[in-house]
Amino acid sequence: MIRPTCEKDAAALARIYAYYVEKTAITFEYTAPDTTEMERRRQEISQRYPYLVAESDGKVVGYAYAHAFYGREAYAWSVESSIYVDVNIRKHGIGRKLYEALEKALKSMGILNINACIAVPRDNQDPYVTN
Template identity: 35%
Template sequence: MTSPTRALTTLTIRDALDADLPVIRDIYNDAVEHTTAIWNEILVDLESRREWLAARLKRGYPVIVAERDGKTLGYASFGDWRAFDGYRHTVEHSIYIDKNARGGGIGEALMRALIERARALDVHVMIAAIEAQNTSSIRLHEKLGFRRVGTFSEVGTKFGRWLDLTCMELRIA
């Protein structure tokens, strides 16, 4: 059941600002430390997030945040899927949600906004690369029209175990 206070507040999706970077860093680092959402084991600092944001914006890619009551609860972006010119109409996205806000529809709101941004930029295909046991993320992507195109077995490691990668795609155009 939704609490009365939460029902009265609105989730806002907007472009990320420099002021969001400390929260973006913290959400990212929590995912690095505690999840298999990202297969990285190195924590980032504020300067690296600042450089990441600048690089995304320079390439014309969006970085958006979900905010409720002035608090940033998650962020999303997309960027090059592969570096070669022939792939210029295909992007891969990332979405990260604050650990205390997961499961409340924020990921779906960010995904829908990201798909609209991709459509506006004439992206043809959006790629999702999801750790194969992350069934909630896979279900969300399926709900939004992504289709599974395959799973790579044991292509990464984290927390001392091999990880499989499920790949999904959405035709935007």
């Protein structure tokens, strides 16, 4: 089930995101934010853009959101998207379902461009794990 986030999701958002901060280079952060910080971010982003979670058996297993792509007025109809899926449940189509729901919500807002900043490793190692 895909639904908008709420305050009770903050701990799950922090848990999912922590893996990517601590074990990969894709977040561009060095310290995983705690539940309070994730809730602050969720509230800030949710004021203007969709912030969605994927739920399975009552447990949050992934999330997606969009935020301003660039601060200039000409970019008002462009966003940057982020999607994170619980590391233990990857490759089950959750990310795709989140993206499709996010895209639909953004389209209804009149957003024309969805951008993603993607970090790619330099070799053939697992793209989700850093040494």
